[in-house]
Amino acid sequence: MAVFLAFEEGVPTSLSPHPTDFGQRRSGQKSESSGLKIAPTQPSVVAHLPSGGEEKMASQQTPSTPEEWNNVSNDFWRMWNFPNCLGAIDGKHIVIRQPPGSGSYFYNYKGTYSIILMAICDANSNFIYVDFGVNGRVSDGGVWANTSISQRIINHTAGLPEDTKLPGSDKTLPFVFLADDAFPL
Template structure:
């Protein structure tokens, strides 16, 4: 076989071209930065190492407004979640500190800003924020739920809730106010009408039971807005445990001043079914005075759940936006917000919701609307009443109506409020 110089030359040129292409790719990889140029100024110009630390030292009220809690409470919460959100440093770069991770998450909950907006503010990558916010929300719920968002488990705990409703709202044997709210979302791609609700919006439903002090006792979130609203409550573990008699609700107890044992009940609005353990208003048509009195007394006790939703949304305004995240992430955000609401209410007390929630004048018992009512409201979930109420449930409501209109159960101001 003869040697062909032209073939050798072609082969050599192909090899050289391949080497040149490989060298250019290597150079391109070497020149690729770890992060975008503006993110390199994180330590010098980022919000956390500068603005937040300045607010901590000089303007505590501004710090509280920025992160929805004073520095002392922020530090206490940081101690609780650090072991769950801390990331180890590498030889290439330092990780984002637990304090900054918590600050970014709280700012997201407080404002509902997009990840991109937070990226520019904190000089942290958008993808990084998208990973740390759900993880931190899960950590917040995990550490706060056992103590601050615990549903009563014993008869004594349920009786303590009922005592609060009797002392604050003059409603006997009440173990909570129940309601549901729609959390507006941007529907996932290819989800069709799965999350489309009767309000012509896309949503998931938050169902909650609230005590007399506006704290959540039980929350269930994640049911899509298209599901029959009556099925939302029926699918909750709370309803199942009440039907199965496994919730340890106390045995019937006489009302104050009376001797007839009466069951413990939840108060709800007209959209819920009337049951032995759920009291709702009388229909608002041609009502006699005694029924109007009953409706006023029930509404007065039930108002706490509306206020709990409103106060929480006023503090954590992400709940007032159309959240453009996957439904599972939204579940974590809502659960973390509920846990934080209870946590801050316990730690800060009345200062947490001063002027935000409705207030009642102790002398005239007139209601002053809270600031949350001026905000865009979270849509209320209208629930299908479902099956017709039983005779026993109707009789229970009539007995409660008679008690509120008797000398034993009446309050002096009720006649002027109907």
């Protein structure tokens, strides 16, 4: 199964969870697919997430070696004058219709029902990691803590580069991800 996200002026529209997926995806659990179906929409730009969930997408695009992460960092330095940066992380609530029988499971603090898209972008605003499908009541920090990339970083298996000297300095500092204060990095 493939998941298609329809975007119109940067905002996903007409998403609704598949009825059989309500109880399958709980915070911290991974499902093989997000269980989403798309209602008809007006002509728009469409992004495609391959079946198999975020693991498949992550394995296709997420840097996995120090050299690949250094390429991301070099772009942040060259384009934004920000050294030792490996990406920008944020979550986005994708508004959905309340699934029948779901109660408040997808209800979020904004007063809508949603599923969360968590992503890391490179200096060119390209997605280099995506996790999609956690219910909207979970915070960005809670979603992040349960992503595969977060677990790989904690377990030192993400292939991150060693601390390095800042450009034009003798000071050695670690690499960082940019995020707001919702992320306990």
